[in-house]
Amino acid sequence: MLRRADGPSGRNRNERRARWSTRNKLWVSLLASCAFLLAAPVVWGQTQGSNREGAAPNTCLDCHSQQGPPFGINADEFSSSVHAQKGLLCTSCHGGDSSSDDMTQAMGTAAGFKGHIDRAQIPALCGKCHSDAAYMRGFNPSVRTDQLSQYKTSVHGQRLAKGDTHVAVCTDCHTAHDIRPPNDPVSSVYPTNVAKTCARCHANADYMKEYKIPTNQYALYATSVHYDQLMVQGDVSAPTCSTCHGSHGAAPPGVASVENVCSTCHVVQQQTFDSGPHKGAFAAMNVAACIVCHTNHGIQKPTDTMMGTGKGAICVTCHSDGDPGYTAAAKMHADLVKLDDEIGRSDEILSRAEAAGVEVGEAQLTLKDAQDDLTKARVAIHSVRPDVVDQDVQAGLKVTQSTYQAGLAAMAESKYRRTGLAVSLIAIVFVLIALALLIRKMEAGRGA
Amino acid sequence: MGVLHRVKNWLDERFGWHEIRAFIEHKTVPVHRYSYWYFLGGMTLFLFIIQVITGILLLLYYRPSTSEAYESVQYIMTQVPFGWLVRSIHSWSANLMIFTAVVHMFSVFFLKSYRKPRELTWLSGMLLLFIVLGFGFSGYLLPWNTLSFFATKVGTDIAGQMPVVGKWILVFLRGGEDVSGATLTRFFGFHVAVLPGIATTLIALHVLLVQRFGMSVPPSIEAEWEARPTERREIRFFPNFLLRELMAWYVALAILGGLAALKPWELGMKADAFAAAPPGIRPEWYFMFMFETLKFIPAKIAWFEGELLGILGFGAAFLAWTLVPFFDGGRRGRAQKLITGAGVFALAYIVVMTVYAYIAK
Numbered sequence: 001m002l003r004r005a006d007g008p009s010g011r012n013r014n015e016r017r018a019r020w021s022t023r024n025k026l027w028v029s030l031l032a033s034c035a036f037l038l039a040a041p042v043v044w045g046q047t048q049g050s051n052r053e054g055a056a057p058n059t060c061l062d063c064h065s066q067q068g069p070p071f072g073i074n075a076d077e078f079s080s081s082v083h084a085q086k087g088l089l090c091t092s093c094h095g096g097d098s099s100s101d102d103m104t105q106a107m108g109t110a111a112g113f114k115g116h117i118d119r120a121q122i123p124a125l126c127g128k129c130h131s132d133a134a135y136m137r138g139f140n141p142s143v144r145t146d147q148l149s150q151y152k153t154s155v156h157g158q159r160l161a162k163g164d165t166h167v168a169v170c171t172d173c174h175t176a177h178d179i180r181p182p183n184d185p186v187s188s189v190y191p192t193n194v195a196k197t198c199a200r201c202h203a204n205a206d207y208m209k210e211y212k213i214p215t216n217q218y219a220l221y222a223t224s225v226h227y228d229q230l231m232v233q234g235d236v237s238a239p240t241c242s243t244c245h246g247s248h249g250a251a252p253p254g255v256a257s258v259e260n261v262c263s264t265c266h267v268v269q270q271q272t273f274d275s276g277p278h279k280g281a282f283a284a285m286n287v288a289a290c291i292v293c294h295t296n297h298g299i300q301k302p303t304d305t306m307m308g309t310g311k312g313a314i315c316v317t318c319h320s321d322g323d324p325g326y327t328a329a330a331k332m333h334a335d336l337v338k339l340d341d342e343i344g345r346s347d348e349i350l351s352r353a354e355a356a357g358v359e360v361g362e363a364q365l366t367l368k369d370a371q372d373d374l375t376k377a378r379v380a381i382h383s384v385r386p387d388v389v390d391q392d393v394q395a396g397l398k399v400t401q402s403t404y405q406a407g408l409a410a411m412a413e414s415k416y417r418r419t420g421l422a423v424s425l426i427a428i429v430f431v432l433i434a435l436a437l438l439i440r441k442m443e444a445g446r447g448a
Numbered sequence: 449m450g451v452l453h454r455v456k457n458w459l460d461e462r463f464g465w466h467e468i469r470a471f472i473e474h475k476t477v478p479v480h481r482y483s484y485w486y487f488l489g490g491m492t493l494f495l496f497i498i499q500v501i502t503g504i505l506l507l508l509y510y511r512p513s514t515s516e517a518y519e520s521v522q523y524i525m526t527q528v529p530f531g532w533l534v535r536s537i538h539s540w541s542a543n544l545m546i547f548t549a550v551v552h553m554f555s556v557f558f559l560k561s562y563r564k565p566r567e568l569t570w571l572s573g574m575l576l577l578f579i580v581l582g583f584g585f586s587g588y589l590l591p592w593n594t595l596s597f598f599a600t601k602v603g604t605d606i607a608g609q610m611p612v613v614g615k616w617i618l619v620f621l622r623g624g625e626d627v628s629g630a631t632l633t634r635f636f637g638f639h640v641a642v643l644p645g646i647a648t649t650l651i652a653l654h655v656l657l658v659q660r661f662g663m664s665v666p667p668s669i670e671a672e673w674e675a676r677p678t679e680r681r682e683i684r685f686f687p688n689f690l691l692r693e694l695m696a697w698y699v700a701l702a703i704l705g706g707l708a709a710l711k712p713w714e715l716g717m718k719a720d721a722f723a724a725a726p727p728g729i730r731p732e733w734y735f736m737f738m739f740e741t742l743k744f745i746p747a748k749i750a751w752f753e754g755e756l757l758g759i760l761g762f763g764a765a766f767l768a769w770t771l772v773p774f775f776d777g778g779r780r781g782r783a784q785k786l787i788t789g790a791g792v793f794a795l796a797y798i799v800v801m802t803v804y805a806y807i808a809k
Binding site for chain 2 (some may be wrong): 054279320330357358359361418420421424425428429431432435436442443
């Protein structure tokens, strides 16, 4: 039976297992027979139980669920897998006859028993069903059936075709016997688990040594805004490895494709980028757009300091004092900071007025328009054109001017109310004193 | 003959002005160490008058529909000259009125002022208290903000738990299955027409009964005065008592003005029927002890719904409280102590549960 291949260690085990299967086939069969005979009384009751409701018998599990590595199968995991749930048996992949109690018949060549599936054969074996649209339609009419053809275009698939069995095959990402649908949070390919699944190989320096590619992608990704959105905020629509690299057709996007990949989510940023001078300049330099400023795996939440000429500004890595790009960067940074400061100033005075009890809800709502303009300006910087950025900034400043005035008016109103209260209280105290004196005068000398 | 004198004569011929004046001039109020409790009824009346005046002013701008209610209150708060003051005074005065009404009720209870022949005065007062709570419940929804929307939902849900008539009451209050625009319009109707009409009638009856029977003297003071008749003291209602009452009203006015100017009533966020209920939804403070109690009751008690038993328990307690003059019957000794003990327990329970509700949140 095929066992889960767990990355590099799984590969070594597979190699050992391959040697086992050729040299010691006889011994294995003998041992398996002994194990079966010893386990028979134990599993008898379970077999009876599993057949009680008329389910198809699966005698493979009777033995293999009792065994340790390398032949052991976790019966619970297998029974909760999507394959078992849909009625598939061990024999669906491994051949043989799971209804027979006779091991030689169950695992005999006459029953088409294949035994261990060679790693190189796994994509084709899975593809036998998963590329068959007519067959798959019976389970889910909208399920995709292009995984195998995509896989063949991937770096993994192309290397496998060349005989490199170290690369990932279906079971490396989906597991062999515990396969869950991708929308199952327990699945190894559920959005929040994808990065860790990829990292099992790609973060292993020893395993990746022969490929001479970096292994810090996961470490960088774990610091990124995308990771935060997905893993901390729990937004499963946030990007993980497969979002940018593809899943079955996994490959690094080429320099020319990066912009298109990012723009699947960041549409407006791409549009503004395309309208600016960086588009042509980056293409001429043959550098990947987006990545130049934002990096790839460790993308941080952008800040206004990234744009400009000060400390932490990315623009100065290419532009130096005196060139037009440097001047433009300084101007755009100043614009963003100005609007941000004005929003903060309005927010502060409106908050003070609110705390003083003056109703400023309308002004606070209007201030959100300025925040929207700032967001638009931050997107517009992808055009790297100060005039475009300035349009949004000016619109925002117009709003903050009115909200700040509203804040000043509200504070003046608060002062007016307090003055009015003080005058009223003084008047009331005078009346009270007058009334007390009147009562005293009335009652003086004659009692109540 | 002066104009004033002629007017007096004209009124005298038609309304018996002379008798009314004679009654007022001869009316007295007892003076003793508990006399200050007498001011609470008048102060509640003063706050009711404030409610009527500010309510009428708010009516000039308020619009009772889901699309305009919140905006109209916002307009009152920001655009209408002194609109913020009128609305804040209306809201604060409502809360102070409920507070003074409750304190007045407890003072009447502990001073045993409900005794014969004042049973009807107590009954009309209790009905007025329920009407005032109805004013609070219906008025709370009118700004159509998030807190009031969900609090009304919870409140009407609780009313809907009543056996047999619960469902009918819920639909009647909401104008349908859910809190909606229909609920807003009928709460508006209750708040500005139905309840004021009933309240005015009951106030007239209550004040009339107070005038008819005069101020009650507590049994302990009565006993002291019987033992030492020379210590009996009274002041004239007009002008002596009324001037003192006027001073109390001015103090209430100062408190109201201070609260309205320094802590104007918040408007909150506009209600969104499709949004999830925000955390911290709670009724107004005067319903908190009941709300908190219902949270403590287990879901099931024997075969009964816990919440239902809680509601029935409160209903029975309020009924017994309302009918207390008929239990008391002027008896002395153990029965008196039992009733006073029940009052102390009720007061302590309300205070403790209300404070706990705000501390525990």
